[in-house]
Amino acid sequence: MTNRFTELLESRDVLLADGATGTNLFAMGLQSGDAPELWNTDKPENIKALYQGFIDAGSDMFLTNTFGGTAARLKLHDAQSRVGELNRIGAELGREVADKMDRAVIVAGSVGPTGEIMEPVGELSHALAVEMFHEQADALKDGGVDIIWLETISAPEEFSAAVEAFKLADMPWCGTMSFDTAGRTMMGVTSHQMAKLVTDYENAPLAFGANCGTGPADMLRTVLGFSSQDTGIPIISKGNAGIPKYLDGKIHYDGNPELMGEYAVMARDAGAKVIGGCCGTMPDHLHKMREMLDSTPRGEAPTLEGVVKAMGAFSSESDGTETSGCCSGCGGDEKPARGRRGRRRG
Template sequence: MPDALTDMLASRDWILADGATGTNLFNMGLDSGDSPEMWNVEKQDNIRALYRGPVEAGSDLFLTNTFGGNASRLKLHQAQHRVAELNRAGAELGREIADKQSRKVIVAGSMGPTGEVMHPLGALTHDLAVEMFEEQAQALKDGGADVLWVETISAPEEYRAAAEAASRVGMPWCGTMSFDTAGRTMMGTTSADMVKLVGKLDPVAFGANCGVGASDLLRTVLGFTEAGAPKPVIAKGNAGIPKFVEGHIHYDGTPEVMADYAALARDCGARIIGGCCGTTPDHLRAMREALETRPKGDKPTLEEIEAKLGGYSSANDGTGDNLPPKRERRGRRRG
């Protein structure tokens, strides 16, 4: 049977995803360093509000508050034994909000990186990674998620482990990586590398999230399409560039800029378009209006993207010469 996301993709030219999780929870009072997943049981009204925000702004799909819900990440909060409880609760709250809508809204079970470095560079083996992802995936399925949403991954080995976990629990899945090191992930994967990786797996959709700014992310999306993307492409870019203002991280992307980003993302070939760090419901409303009212245009040039969204953080997209060395990465929370 086709899953809900596949059905929606079959009937729609584009799907509006949600925005930030961390940004919006910090605005509700979450303290830096605390586990957002705890709020799935301790402050459920806040999580309901988190989910309602993008839905009321026009999102067709939203992610659960479970990005750091694997045993490795929860161990940092002495909560590794609560994986099933916290993930199931996060998905159940999402199901509650989605089922109250008069239109179809998809609940995507967020699964972020483990935060560990995989073998052979680190101690995390494939089997252990699959085990952690499978525990989380099963809980999200039990809570009613429509699809698993693997995100902010840097290592292809971790991407494969999450894909295997999704298969083991019988769930459709999507997967995005973060290209934040001169057009590559911190473990060295390029947009073309990811296309090859996805060709060996079976996600419903794939793409990029987070990274640096919206310009960089769209350059990566162009890399996917130029390499022959075998599945629908996801674009979830940050709302501008983070700046430290009066003791807080502020993203400088306005709703108007994110509206331009959404239209450009569609023109670059993305089918699922949303925001990441810094993206609020106000941004999403502007993005929805742009997607609904602006006619589809030709594929933009890099110069056209730069003119509307700002400059790139590096001179190339990661596939040229003089590339930076690979660096280890321990994963970060989706903002």
């Protein structure tokens, strides 16, 4: 399948994605607990400024402000009846910003987890999950996104429900999981298992990978795990800007622009084709990532020892890829661990 995303990807060594939605909107005045998606209608100029900031920093693509745009998430804010409106407008604002540029910029429709646990561990049925993701995907399509971008998923069952919905919406898609629990997702998926999962879909992703997690070191280990599986599908790396620390009543990320620039180069050398930032990543980080990707010659894939030396220690001794079991969503025998409700991105 060819579209704007694949055409741009084929013409570049790597694509620079965007940074954090939440962190940047908090800097604009969004309050903790508020739904960012409501700003699509309440403060559209702020959302356009968010998108423009990523582009001005050198991003080749950005995600729409629709991460929590399913009915399940919007219900927490009594906005479950506004799924179509909020997602469509979030996409239209992105289209407006991207289309005025004199270079190609991809608008990716962000789709995050429902926040519910799926059967049989939880109560969310496959059919209802597909229905909610389909409603959101249709609205993003109506708003003009180039691709659907599934992110921060931890359960293979929820990932697969979303993929089914994207097929119903007839939309190309990319997908990332968050490997934030000893190198696995909260529901027990390893990088190797995700690589198998995406290759088994009839409507394969245009790219797959990881976002968020616990810091650049763990993200790079995960990317190396994807690369070792040689799926032939482009890899995505969207790591946090360092490690979160609680200071003066607020969460701060300790990664400076230089660290994120080095992370971007190492992610490219590890095999990633789409590289960006997640929580804590601001335009200053992206500026440096763009600069270093453009000025640093491609090198050999980093070793795990090299990653630790450059990025700091891993959060866990193992990421689970040394075992041969497979998560339940991939058809194997290993059962996923119980997880908590999905969180917001950035």
